[in-house]
Amino acid sequence: MSLRDVRFPLAALPPEATSLRGEVRAFLQDEVAAGRWVPGVDTWLSGWDAAFSRRLGERGWLGMTIPTEYGGQGRSALERYVVVEELLAAGAPVAAHWIADRQTGPSLLKHGSEEQRQFFLPRIARGECYFAIGMSEPDSGSDLASVRTRADRVEGGWRLTGTKVWTSGAHEAQWFFVLARSEPLGEDRHAGLSQFVVDLHAAGVTVRPIQLLTGAAHFNEVVLDGVFVPDERVLGAVGAGWRQVTAELAFERSGPERFLSTYLLLASLVGHLARQADAGAVAAAQVGALVARLMTLREMSLSVAAALAAGQAPATQAALVKDVGTRFEQEIIEAAHLVAAVEPDPDAAPDSLARRLAHATLHSPGFTLRGGTNEILRGIVARALSAGER
Amino acid sequence: MGHGAMADDLLVATAEELFADTCPPEAVDQAAAGDGWAPQVWQALEQAGMTLLPVPEARGGAGAGLVEAAALLRAAGRHAAPVPLAETALLAGWLLAGAGLDVPSGPLAAAVGEGLTLRRVGDGWRVSGRLSRVPWARVAERLVVLVDVPEPLVLLLDRSAYDVQPGRNVASEPRDEVTFDGAVAAAAAAPGPDATADAFLLRGALGRAVLMSGAAERALDLSVGYAEQRVQFGRPIARFQAVQQHLAEMAGVVAASSIAADAAVRDLQAGAPLARVRVAAAKEQAGRTAGVVARLAHQVHGAIGFTREHVLRQATTRLWAWRDEYGNEQHWARVVGEQALRAGADGLWPQLTSDEERHG
Numbered sequence: 218m219s220l221r222d223v224r225f226p227l228a229a230l231p232p233e234a235t236s237l238r239g240e241v242r243a244f245l246q247d248e249v250a251a252g253r254w255v256p257g258v259d260t261w262l263s264g265w266d267a268a269f270s271r272r273l274g275e276r277g278w279l280g281m282t283i284p285t286e287y288g289g290q291g292r293s294a295l296e297r298y299v300v301v302e303e304l305l306a307a308g309a310p311v312a313a314h315w316i317a318d319r320q321t322g323p324s325l326l327k328h329g330s331e332e333q334r335q336f337f338l339p340r341i342a343r344g345e346c347y348f349a350i351g352m353s354e355p356d357s358g359s360d361l362a363s364v365r366t367r368a369d370r371v372e373g374g375w376r377l378t379g380t381k382v383w384t385s386g387a388h389e390a391q392w393f394f395v396l397a398r399s400e401p402l403g404e405d406r407h408a409g410l411s412q413f414v415v416d417l418h419a420a421g422v423t424v425r426p427i428q429l430l431t432g433a434a435h436f437n438e439v440v441l442d443g444v445f446v447p448d449e450r451v452l453g454a455v456g457a458g459w460r461q462v463t464a465e466l467a468f469e470r471s472g473p474e475r476f477l478s479t480y481l482l483l484a485s486l487v488g489h490l491a492r493q494a495d496a497g498a499v500a501a502a503q504v505g506a507l508v509a510r511l512m513t514l515r516e517m518s519l520s521v522a523a524a525l526a527a528g529q530a531p532a533t534q535a536a537l538v539k540d541v542g543t544r545f546e547q548e549i550i551e552a553a554h555l556v557a558a559v560e561p562d563p564d565a566a567p568d569s570l571a572r573r574l575a576h577a578t579l580h581s582p583g584f585t586l587r588g589g590t591n592e593i594l595r596g597i598v599a600r601a602l603s604a605g606e607r
Numbered sequence: 608m609g610h611g612a613m614a615d616d617l618l619v620a621t622a623e624e625l626f627a628d629t630c631p632p633e634a635v636d637q638a639a640a641g642d643g644w645a646p647q648v649w650q651a652l653e654q655a656g657m658t659l660l661p662v663p664e665a666r667g668g669a670g671a672g673l674v675e676a677a678a679l680l681r682a683a684g685r686h687a688a689p690v691p692l693a694e695t696a697l698l699a700g701w702l703l704a705g706a707g708l709d710v711p712s713g714p715l716a717a718a719v720g721e722g723l724t725l726r727r728v729g730d731g732w733r734v735s736g737r738l739s740r741v742p743w744a745r746v747a748e749r750l751v752v753l754v755d756v757p758e759p760l761v762l763l764l765d766r767s768a769y770d771v772q773p774g775r776n777v778a779s780e781p782r783d784e785v786t787f788d789g790a791v792a793a794a795a796a797a798p799g800p801d802a803t804a805d806a807f808l809l810r811g812a813l814g815r816a817v818l819m820s821g822a823a824e825r826a827l828d829l830s831v832g833y834a835e836q837r838v839q840f841g842r843p844i845a846r847f848q849a850v851q852q853h854l855a856e857m858a859g860v861v862a863a864s865s866i867a868a869d870a871a872v873r874d875l876q877a878g879a880p881l882a883r884v885r886v887a888a889a890k891e892q893a894g895r896t897a898g899v900v901a902r903l904a905h906q907v908h909g910a911i912g913f914t915r916e917h918v919l920r921q922a923t924t925r926l927w928a929w930r931d932e933y934g935n936e937q938h939w940a941r942v943v944g945e946q947a948l949r950a951g952a953d954g955l956w957p958q959l960t961s962d963e964e965r966h967g
Contacts, residue, residue, distance in 0.1 A: 220824055223858040225866045227873060238960065306956045480956075488952025496948060502937050505944025506895070509888035512959060513867040520866065534862075541859040592848075595855030602831045602854055603845050 222533040222601040227516065228523035233292075234299045241278065241303040248272075249307070255567040256308030258577045259478045262435050262587075264310030265389055267347070273304075274344025279318050283326060288339025294526035298473070298519065305477040312386060312435070317341045319472065320465050321348040321394055324412075328453030328461055333414070337392075349417070351381035351395040351439060352462070359593045362406045362459065366397040366441060368413060374447040375399070377413060380440050383587075387437040388426050393417050395441070396458050410458035414450040415441070430579040431563065464530070469588050471521035471535035476514040476542030478584060479549040479577045483507055485570040486553045500556050507545075507552055514542050533601040536594040543584040543591060550577050615678050622679050625651050626686035632918045638689035639779035644746040645689045649714055658692065659700050659710055666704040667711070673697075673876040677817045677868065684821020687921040689780060691716060691743035693814030699751040701810060705799025706761035716747035719804045720754040720762070723787065732762060732795050734787040742932070744783035745771040753798060753807055761802065763794040776928035778921070809883060811933035812890040813871055819893040819929050820865040826904040826922040827857045833908050844907075853903045864889070864896035874962060881962045887942040894936035897926035 249256060254266060273279050281297040283289020301319075304311050322341045325333055340346030357363045366379025377397055387393060393415040400409030417424065421444040426434030453461050487504060490496040517538050524531040553574055554561070561575035585591045629648045638645040652658045660676040662668020669675075676696050683692050691714045699715035723736035734752070744750060750769060752762045768790040771783045831854055834845035844850045871889035874882040901923040905912050912919040930936065950958040 220828060220858075220861075223827075223862050225862050227866065227869050242957075302960075484952045484955055487947050487950070487955050491948045491951045498941055501944035501948060502940040503944070504947055505887075505940035505942065506891060506936070508947045508955070508959070509867070509891040509940060509943045510863070512870070512885065512888050513863045513892055515959070516866045516870050517862065537855075537859050537862055540855065541863060592852065595852050596848065598855035598858050599845070599851030602827075602858060603835055 220602070223537060223598070225517050225520040225534055226523075228295070228519040230299065230519070231293055231295055233296055237296055238299050238303060240276075241300050242307075244276065245303065245307040245309060248309070254310050256481055257310075257567070258308060258481050258573050259580045259583075260308050261305065261311050261315045261474045261478070262385060262580070262583070263312060263431075263433060263576075264308075265312040265386065265435075266310035267313045267344075267389075269310050270314040270344035270347075272344070273314070274342060277342075279314055279344045280322050280338065280342030283322055283338050283342055287326070287334050288342040289322075290342070294522055295519070298522045302473040302477065302515075305473050306480050308481040313347050313389065314341070314344050315474075316350055316386065316390075317346055317348040317392075320350070320468055321392075323468060324394070324452065324461065324465055327464075328412075328457075330449065332449055333452070337414075346392065347386065347390040348392045348394060349384045349387040349390040349437075349439075351384055351387075351393050351415070353381065353383045355380055355382050359590055361396070361462070362410070364396055364398060364410070366395065368397040368399040368411060368446075370399075371445070374445055375413065375451070377415065377441045377444045377446055380438060382436075382438045383427075384437045384439050385435055387417060387424050387439050388434065391417055393422075393439065394452065396462055399455055399458075407459040409456055410462075411455045412452040412458045412461055413446045414452055415444060415446055416450075419444050419446075421445070430582075431576065463532075466589065467521070467525060467530060467532050467535040470539040470594070471518055471525070471531070473515070473518055475539045475588070476511065476518065476545050478543075478580070479546045480511075482553050482570070482573045482577045483511070483549045485573050486549075486557055489557050489559070489570050503552050503556050507549055510545050510548075514538065514545060518542070533598055536589070536597045539588060540591045540594045540598070546584045547581050550574065550581055554578075615675070618675055619678050619682060621655065622657070622682035623685075625655060625657075626682055626688055630686045630688050632687075632921060635687045635689055635921050642746060643689065643773070643775070643779070643781040644691070644714070644743065646746075648688050649690045652690065652692070653712060658695055658712070658714075660696055662696065662700040662704050662710050666700075667709050668700060668704065673813075673872050677813075677872040680814060680817045681821040681824075681865075681868075684818035684925070685825045687778075687822065687825070687925055690714065691747060693811075693818060694742055694747075697810050697814045698807065699749075702751050702753055702761045702798065702802055702807075703763065705802045706796040707799075708761065708763065708794050708796050711749060711763075713748035714743065714746055716741055716744045716750045717807075718744075718750065718752050718785070719807050720752040721804070723752070723754055725754060725757060725760070726789075728791070732760070732792045734762065734764065734790045734792060736787055738785045740774060740782040741785050743781050744769075744785045745773055745781050749793070750785065753802060753804065755804065759798050759802075760795050761798045762792040764790055765793050768793070776932070778924035778928045780925075780928065808933055809886050810875075812939065813868070813875060813886045815929045815933050816864070816868045816871065816886070816889040816893040819897055819926060820861070820868045822922045822925045822929070823857075823861045823864055823893075823896050823900045826900050826919065826926065827854070827861050829919050829922065830854060830857060830904045830907040833912075837909075850907060853907055857900050857903050860892075860896040860899045864892045867892040879962050881958070884943055884946050885962075887939040887946075890934060891936045891939040891943065894930035894939070897930040901926050 280289040399411040423440040562571040563575040565571035659668035664670035698717035871885040
């Protein structure tokens with residue numbers, strides 16, 4: 218079957234999911250009731266709250282799939298999925314630990330040295346250790362293999378020189394996963410790349426925040442000026458960076474954050490219409506079309522999570538989830554704007570539809586760019602379709 | 608017998624082989640040009656014991672589940688099989704078995720008998736009136752009708768008891784007008800407790816959603832194959848990014864409609880609280896997918912796909928026809944939306960995650 222790579226088998230949640238979901242939900246309701254944070258849209262980019270991350274860590278809801286010997290919970294990927302989707306649906310401030318919990322933890326577990334695992338994983342699971350990811354550069358976006366950040370061999374380690382950009386959270390995180398060229402560019406452009414774990418407070422690191430459309434700075438330019446990285450902070454094998462990075466991408470592209478970034482705006486829209494005496498059949502259908510897609514995307518995303526948990530590498534399905542899911546996030550905005558007929562207001566009450574609409578609108582261009590532009594993802598999908606053909 | 612235990616992939620492989628043998632594109636065309644159906648496909652399905660998969664064995668079926676029935680139906684959709692499989696297995700068989708009646712062999716049609724007049728004659732019933740656009744009525748050996756007035760009844764009518772004025776959908780499948788003139792019902796019984804007109808529409812929609820996921824897969828498959836073979840500017844058009852975007856866009860909606868249908872089948876079979884909304888979502892997604900896939904598949908194929916001589920139309924005309932049968936996207940989106948509005952802002956997420964009895 219040529220369509221094998223675009224099929225999504227149904228996944229089932231483990232029996233523990235129900236009670237776990239209930240615990241997480243009750244905790245989040247208490248947090249909101251106590252006024253510890255205000256739910257928002259796209260909080261996995263913009264909601265940095267280290268104290269909240271530590272509270273999650275105390276409850277065992279970070280690093281859930283990390284083995285207990287490294288301070289994790291040794292739980293299943295699908296249990297983690299339940300926790301993550303509850304956090305996102307609640308609009309909780311998860312940005313601080315997001316990258317560490319989603320991607321650097323699993324990467325360190327897979328490629329890291331024993332010392333790296335012992336050092337980083339317990340801190341990640343406690344919600345104390347935050348990472349940024351240094352992939353894109355001023356001249357390297359979708360064409361990641363063209364990165365020019367250089368790693369030069371020196372006594373006891375490497376010196377890194379170059380500029381990374383669009384680095385979420387680098388102004389607040391302690392650690393930085395950097396993809397750099399450790400050998401000169403040769404015929405195989407995917408060879409000679411390595412990953413380094415860089416201390417963002419090391420000498421030679423300059424972090425410059427970049428303001429987004431909202432005026433807030435979640436992104437940064439990070440300049441590495443001959444930053445020394447000791448040998449024990451190389452991640453995995455020297456020269457294996459490309460393979461390691463692309464393996465991370467299935468985790469990065471298929472999670473619930475690829476269709477729930479604007480969920481709270483949808484909830485606000487539903488609340489707005491539910492309060493009207495007669496919302497009308499057309500408005501109900503518009504909301505229903507969004508909810509139908511949400512239900513479907515959740516099944517697709519769960520399917521990929523189950524495949525990842527089973528040790529498969531569903532790269533094409535992950536790309537599809539991100540393509541379909543991120544466009545869905547944008548469609549929620551279009552529908553809310555048309556159906557609610559409320560002007561987006563960045564200064565309205567924090568939990569209002571007008572505020573969420575403003576915030577979501579100004580964040581929306583990023584949805585289909587971050588984690589691989591949708592055009593690149595569709596290229597991956599199309600090549601998989603053709604490769605499987607007959 | 609024992610199909611409930613049959614592994615899904617074995618069932619799908621058997622079905623694929625059966626349809627490949629009996630239902631090549633020429634057979635689909637012959638059906639459209641002739642009686643409107645392909646009796647050799649039906650006979651092969653019946654010989655394999657596959658026409659009544661979800662009907663209990665005690666009533667003449669295979670005693671399998673909706674999941675198996677849907678796997679077969681998706682294969683039928685892929686091959687554009689001109690047989691009343693959904694109507695027989697999901698609708699007529701369900702109505703009869705639910706009413707405690709044996710399900711006869713042979714192709715069956717099914718309808719809700721709104722507006723019909725019933726008259727009691729001795730132990731039986733005579734039916735008068737007219738039903739429009741009944742799928743497969745002219746090729747079915749019997750028609751099963753669900754009525755509510757004067758009392759809830761499931762009626763079984765032999766083909767000889769009613770007149771048919773042939774009609775068709777845009778895929779040239781029979782959608783006939785049926786006239787009853789004091790027709791005597793061969794059997795009649797009170798419907799099963801879950802057999803309402805609403806439930807009938809829901810199961811009809813589920814059948815179409817599953818068929819459509821098969822037809823959409825076929826359209827995508829044909830498009831990928833064509834884009835690989837068609838050379839322009841010295842290379843296959845599949846190498847052009849603009850064409851790749853179309854193929855990937857199709858793959859996204861095809862995958863979505865497919866898993867939406869699977870989730871609906873699973874939940875309806877399990878009697879999950881969310882089942883009705885899931886079926887609604889599945890038909891909504893299928894209808895949305897139909898428009899996108901048909902448009903892009905034809906765009907990729909260029910003018911040749913737009914002709915009678917090309918097989919693509921067997922998939923795309925069905926997608927266009929089926930999206931309007933048993934409720935269109937707007938109808939089912941409204942069902943989902945009204946449920947969401949009842950849940951409200953804080954209740955929506957709990958509602959969407961309330962289905963976790965479905966643990967593996």
